[in-house]
Amino acid sequence: MKKLKRNILLNPGPATTTDTVKYAQVVPDICPREKEFCEVMNYVSSELTRLVADIEEYTTVLFGGSGTAAVEAVLSSVANDGVIIIINNGVYGERMCEIAEAYRLDWVEFQSPNDCAVNLKELHEFILNFPRKVSYLAVVHNETTTGLLNDIEIIGEICREQNIQMIVDAMSSFAAIPIQMKKMNISYLIASSNKNLQGMAGLSFVIAKKIELLKQKELQPANYYLNLYAQYQYFIKTGQMRFTPPVQTIYALKQAIIELKKEGIEERYKRYSMLWEMLVAGLSRLGLKHLILKNNHSKIITAIKEPDCAAYDFNHMHDYFYENGVTIYPGKLNNLKSFRIANIGDLSSDDMELFLTLLEKYLQKIGCYSRKDLNQNGEN
Numbered sequence: 001m002k003k004l005k006r007n008i009l010l011n012p013g014p015a016t017t018t019d020t021v022k023y024a025q026v027v028p029d030i031c032p033r034e035k036e037f038c039e040v041m042n043y044v045s046s047e048l049t050r051l052v053a054d055i056e057e058y059t060t061v062l063f064g065g066s067g068t069a070a071v072e073a074v075l076s077s078v079a080n081d082g083v084i085i086i087i088n089n090g091v092y093g094e095r096m097c098e099i100a101e102a103y104r105l106d107w108v109e110f111q112s113p114n115d116c117a118v119n120l121k122e123l124h125e126f127i128l129n130f131p132r133k134v135s136y137l138a139v140v141h142n143e144t145t146t147g148l149l150n151d152i153e154i155i156g157e158i159c160r161e162q163n164i165q166m167i168v169d170a171m172s173s174f175a176a177i178p179i180q181m182k183k184m185n186i187s188y189l190i191a192s193s194n195k196n197l198q199g200m201a202g203l204s205f206v207i208a209k210k211i212e213l214l215k216q217k218e219l220q221p222a223n224y225y226l227n228l229y230a231q232y233q234y235f236i237k238t239g240q241m242r243f244t245p246p247v248q249t250i251y252a253l254k255q256a257i258i259e260l261k262k263e264g265i266e267e268r269y270k271r272y273s274m275l276w277e278m279l280v281a282g283l284s285r286l287g288l289k290h291l292i293l294k295n296n297h298s299k300i301i302t303a304i305k306e307p308d309c310a311a312y313d314f315n316h317m318h319d320y321f322y323e324n325g326v327t328i329y330p331g332k333l334n335n336l337k338s339f340r341i342a343n344i345g346d347l348s349s350d351d352m353e354l355f356l357t358l359l360e361k362y363l364q365k366i367g368c369y370s371r372k373d374l375n376q377n378g379e380n
């Protein structure tokens, strides 16, 4: 197997993959309606479920499309028989609000600051005092805007108490932060192939509680391609997806799942957390501050405040890193100048060291940092 050029992706997915995952895409041409391919999809679907739940009670519905497709599939497929509360504390919470609005759902936003934990007491009171029936609550697990980790376990308890079905966008936490759907009271969990799973882009999925999913049988569909129940039913009956699947991405995902099972989710998260500790220690050494406090941090993606220095320009810094084989990512916060570094994918401590060395060199080059600053840096 020829070794491929390795790029270090520090954007929040698609992440750096192993060569074995890349090469798993190179397969003989196959019609996706063949039994041989259905077996690959069946493996992928059931193994994804097993990562977070019991396959007797939960099932995974696959969609060709990026992560947003699966978020849209859930929101546009569930019953419109009561209010959906959407927790909005970042760009991806905001996106769920936009989807709900596009489908004219009965929805309401629970706004929360994007740099600190949701006030759970206020959320509880908001739900208790809501004048109409609340059917669903949707929340992003790891807000990729900042790295803020929402406490889905406690939010799940509130939902259990109030008989609300919880929808979790776990796009940037799935396969790294351990999740147990039943214990956490999650009815629908959403993720995609190309972040912590370390697979290729092109497949998204919904892991659903079967009892809830089956209730959708009675509903008048409000969507077509993204209809969750229709996609589920078709897969159960035929072992196929309704429409053309991203064939090679699914082969790569099978390999990525094999590699994940070998590493283990907890070990993967330990590796990511170790990289994150290196990252924040290095940032602090360079006098840079990150936005989210450690207690509320996912340790997966970090929003970093831009250096206060006239010569700093994100695009210029991006190009410097890119020329050196490292991809970094812009910020997504309107009110704060930031850039983002993700520490997911097939990365090692050498990669993080390289990033920090390049960052120091770059800041020195543009006159933002000198070694004598070392003693003056404050803690984050």
Ligand SMILES: Cc1ncc(COP(=O)(O)O)c(C=O)c1O
Residues within 6 Å of the ligand: 012, 013, 066, 067, 068, 069, 071, 092, 140, 142, 143, 144, 169, 170, 171, 172, 192
């Ligand atoms: C939490 C979250 N939700 C949704 C998405 C959208 O996924 P995609 O860009 O694959 O559509 C992302 C992408 O980064 C995300 O981090």
